[in-house]
Each structure stands twice: as C-alpha cells, then as structure tokens.
Amino acid sequence: MFDCPFLTRAEAIETNKVTPYFADSLGSLKGLTCHDLSFSCISDFLLCSLALEALPLRELILQDCFNYTYHGISYLLSKCRFLQLLDLQDAKFLNDQRINELSVYLADLVSINVSGCYQLTYSSFFALLRNFHLLAEIRMESTNIGNGSKPSVDLDSVVYHQVKSLHLAKNLLFKRCLNIKHLNFAFCSWANLFSINHEASKLEVLNLSHSRIDNRALYAISKICPRLLQLDLEHCYYVTEKGVRQVVENCIHLREINLRSCRKVSTNVVSWMIFSRPSLKKVAAPPHFRPRDNDRKPLFRRCLVC
Template structure:
C-alpha cells in the first residue's frame, strides 16, 4: 500500500479511513477557523497516526513562537494561510525559511515593529507567492514607509485583499509616500477589498485613482483619512458604482468636511448593490439618511457608531425603508428611548445583531421590544445602558427565544440576579454572556446561567465584585473562555473551576489578589485544554510557577506572567519553545 494506506500500530484502520472520519468532524459549516484548528490539535494528541492525518486538514495556521523555524512547515505541508500577527521572534528569518513547497494565498504580518523586507524578498525568490498570494494584512505596524508600500505594489500583483491600516508611524517625506500610494493604486488592479485607514496622505486624488484602476473593487475602508472630502469621495464613487461595502469616518474634521453637499449625498444613489455602510464617528444629517432611504439600497449592515448631527427622524425614515437589514450599530445615539426602539423594531424583522451600547435611556422595555419584533436576533449589545430598570413589562416570560446566542450587557449597574435568572430561562441556547462591571450580580445569577444554558462557552465577569464563587455541582463542559479579572475570587473558587470547567481554553485572573500559586496549579493540572492564562498583577502568585506551568500543560500558548517574573537562563529554551510569556 502507499503511504496514505499505512496502518498504524499493526492493527488500526488505514489512514484513508481516518481521513474520511476526521473530515466529517472538522469540515462543519458552522465552525470558525479557530474552532476547527482546536479540534485538529486535540485529535493530533491521540496518536501518531492521528497526528499525521490531522496535519493534512490544517490549511490556516497562527504562529506565536517556535525555536525551530522549519518545524511548522515540515508538519503542515498543506498550509495556504499563515497568520504571524502574534509571532514573537525574527520575522525575516521565519519568512526566509518557508519552503518552496508551501503555496501561500493569505499572509498576516500585522502588529510588528519592523516591516520584514528581507524575509519577503527571500520568500518571493524561493516560492510562488508572487503569483499565488491574494490576501495581505499589515495593519498596526510600528512603522510603514514609502519603500514598504512600493515593495507590496511591485511584488504582489494578484492581491485581492489588502490591509495596511493604522500604521503607528508613517516615515519618509510626503511626496515619496504619496507616490508609493499612487503606485499601489496603479499596480494592484485586481483588488476587491482594501483598508487604507489611518493613512494621512491618502486623499481625494488617490481614492479617485483607486476606483478608476481597480475594476473589481467592492469593499473600501478609509477611517481617519483626514484629507478626504465629501466631493472627492463622491467623484470616486461615481467611477466605481459596483462598490458594495463602504466605510469612512471623521466627517467632523475642521477643514470644512462637515458640510454635506448634494453631490456627495447623490453619489450613494449610484451604489445599487450597496449592502454595508459604515459612517462611524462622522457628522451626518437627517437629509442624508432620508436620501439613502429613497434610493432603496439593499443594505444589510448599517453602522452609525458615535455619529453626530442626526436625529430620531432621520434614522426612523431610513430604517422603516430598510426591511432587509441584518446588522445595526447605533452606539451612543443618546436620543434613543424605549418608545423609539419599540417603534423601530417593528421594521427590523430580519435583524440578526444590534449594538445599542451607550444609549443610556434604554431599559428592559426596549430589550424586550427587540425580542418580540426581531425573531432572528442572535446577538444583542446594550452595554452602558439602563438594563435592569422596568422589569415589569408585557411579556410572556414562559416564552423561549432559542435563537439568542450572545448577550453583551456590561456596565449596567441596575442589572440584578433576577434579570440574569430570567435571561437564563428565556435563552437556553446562550453561548456568550458579558456582564463585566455589573456589580449587583452574584453567584446566584451566574449559577442559574450555568445550569440553564448548557451551551455557554464565553463568560465575562470582570469587575463583578459579588461574583466570587460557583456552587453548581455538575460540569459546564462547553465553557471555553472565563474572565474573572478584578474580582475577589480565591483558591477555593479556582478549585471549583478546575472541577466544573474541564474544557476551559482561556482564563483571565488579572488583579485577582487573593489567588495564590496553589490555586493556579489546580487549574493548570485539571484544565487539560488550557491555552491562555492571565496572571497579571496577581501579587500572591510566585513568578517561579511559570516554568512548571509550561512543562505540565503542553497546550498552553500564552501566559501573562505575575509581577516580578524574570526568566532564568536555564528556562529560556523551554519558554521560547513552548508558548508566549509576556
């Protein structure tokens, strides 16, 4: 038999059979990339045969640190997507060691202090990346100069997605930088999705050239580009009416940008396929919202986060004519009240997610109106509102809302255990609950959630001063992320956590001053899938426990160390080879 027919251990199933079985497990449509990779990593620990077979299914990989820079590429030979945004090491050396057999289509180099010129040049010489790479992300770089942008433009002509947003420093003279951006608009003609947010030299002329030259362009992100004007944006939009996603911000700049012109408003009427519109932190107007409504655009996502100069009249007029909207963000629309949300919700039957954080007038009444009128709603964000007030509303509390999966209700000081108990009964399929800074919530409410919501995966109790313990007796076997930072939990609570949360992946204990090394050891020993733990400012946890943690729990990928941690020379090889310690 060939290598793919090999039988491990002399008596098991052949590789092809296990490959078929594993494909049914990991190729589910509802799995995210991270979930898929977590499954693969778990399966790879079962046996050498499972390790070999599971490696074939890993196409996307996020590397944090590896002392042997060849090893990931030897193990995962089918890699097409590489995320180095959290990599802590020599980026140039790593890129230089990617073998010719790897065919990359996606590369993420974000968050680094330097742009890896030498590494990319070596990669281009050794591999087919020049012709295969279609997605490049270099956001939040410490420095990005004109030569780096020119290198991207010259080296990756087949890019369809490019993100070079928010460089911390733009070095070089303005003229050279402008020319580099111009080269980008000329050479990357196949771009479909581009994010140029935070580039201060990106102006009307460059946006116009981008829209003229990139005939496949569909999605544009231009937050904090201070030299864009209304008329300049409009002129560019007229050149590319096929745009379906448009995101821009800072209309309130003091350069006259706050004067919305009819030319600008009318330009959006040409975007007949516009499905996503994001005007975050901009000055808009009711006239503009009404004009958008009259165009009957097929919007399914609208973001007006932090926008100024519009009123309830404008948003009502638009939403009452946007019947297919699925995602709505009206953060800090402080004019909104319960009655307003009740009236708007009638038109939002297709809504899947809504963000009303910072709308401080909204109470339980608005919350329940959304539930009644939006039958597809799966995610509700109402942080810094007034949830917990006006509990008595006309609602059948026996009614179950199976579709609701995520509740973000942080910083609602009136939120009580009674509310949480009610939510647990109404949302049995809830997977995420974020109630950080809700100081009236205690273990009573949290225990009810854990008992009534068996699918809960993410629980954020940071700064909840009364949520200091758990009293349930059974396992909450699906909980993966638990944030208990800035609480008064102690070792007894950590002992309970080690018993009832066996599948925990991430645990945040920052500023938990009653926790000691004993409690940390219990969690690390019992939570066998643990990947990240935060012990920042845990003053009673010994820094010496870090080496033991890494040695005892191979699944760990990131540790935020307690105060005074200094790796000893004998630990450096162990620390660098296993996980990121910061």
C-alpha cells in the same frame, strides 16, 4: 460621483461633515450593502438621501454619530427593510416608544447595538426579544435596563432560542440586584457579565454551558464571584485546565462543577480538584475521564464523580 458600481461596502469613519456631494455620490453605488459612518457628523438630509436611493443595505453602522435625529433614521429604516445589522450606539434620542416603532421595519435584523442609549429600559429589551425573531446579538450596555415596567408574561415560560450573544454590562439591572445569586447564560456566545466589576459578588449559581467563555473570563469569574457554589461549563470548548484550576483555587466554597464535553480540559484535573477543594461534592467530569485505581476510593469517598 463615485465610479465604483460594484462596491459593496463604504466607510467614512470620523468624518467632520458629510457634504451634499458625498450624499449624492452614494447614489452611484447601487450594490452597496454595508455603510459605516462611525463617529461622523451626519444629517437627516444624508439619511433621507440614502433612503431615496433604495440601496440594498444589509449593514448600517452609525456608532457614536451625531447631528442626526429620529426623523432621519426612521425614514431610512422604513426604506431598508432587509437590514441584518444595525448599530445606533449613543443615539440619545432613542426611547422605548421609538424602539417599538422601528421594529416594524426590521424583520430581518440579526444584530443590534443600542449601547449608550440611556432612555432605553426593560421595555425596549423585551421588545427586541419579542419583535425581532431572527435577532441573535443584542448590545445594550450603559442603558437604563433595571428601570421601567417589566413584561407581563411569565419569563420562566418563554425561551428566546435565537439569542446567542448578549451584552448588558453597566446597567441598573445589576446595580439594583445587588443580592442576585442565580444567573443563566447558557447558549450565549458571549455574555458580557464580567465587566460589571463587583456587582455580582454574591452570585452562587452560574450556568455558562454551551457558551464561548474562555480562561480569561473564568479568571474574572473567580475574582468577581468568590461565593460561587455551582458552575456549569458543559460544552464550553474554549476552556482549558488552566481556567478550571483558577476557578477552583479562588472559589473556595465551590460545591459543584460541570465539565462535560469540555474537550480541552485534561482528565487529570478531576483528582486535583477534589483533593484541592474539600468543599466539592459533585463533579461532572470532562470526556474520557477514568480514575486511577489508587485514586478511586479516596475520590468517590469525598465527592460524587459522574
């Protein structure tokens, strides 16, 4: 038995076999709020044992675990009604129906990872948005988004303000939409769009305002999206002049760029952008921009600066 009554976090990563003794010992950890069993061989017996102990779990991480089934995880979640983080990456048994069933138990969920669950489609994605009102982070990489029935609601009339981080790379959604031209990831902490390689190469309008995008990601955009016409970076606090220059140099058709409230972007970049990229027709300048007198007429003749 574990003699650690005040322990709140337990990790048993890459364990080949979780024994009944280990499962029984968890019963002494009455204050356990986080349990990480990533890459381990676990069983329904272990999950049911955890459920019977009524531990105050807030985080359950079963990333790439194997040898357990839907029965075990369903029973555990039915007893852990206050989970905030759930990681079931690579749980191959999960499907759209089961995601709907599990949502009944997870009213407090803030973050979920179901990447690699290849049976999950559009239906699961919108079920997560609809049923988990506190959900801020969704990881559904390498799933089957792009297949399945789309929601009957008008998506333009529904806004999910709670979602801040969205990871949807390596999905059929983007492989099927080869001609996609408009994407809006405003207010996303990190939208993992840019690991999609060249599947967004026809993108023309991209809104990343109020996101955590940085120079590295901007460089990826400039290489992946050479046809970009409009880029919105308003309130992107991690972007600097270097990232902006890379985009302007590589996106040779760029017409509009919004740099409002980009605090780390130098005002000097505005003149450089306009003279370097003749296609630019509108620039929303970073804070404190004031054109020099000798630049004012040439600037305003070429481009609208606001």
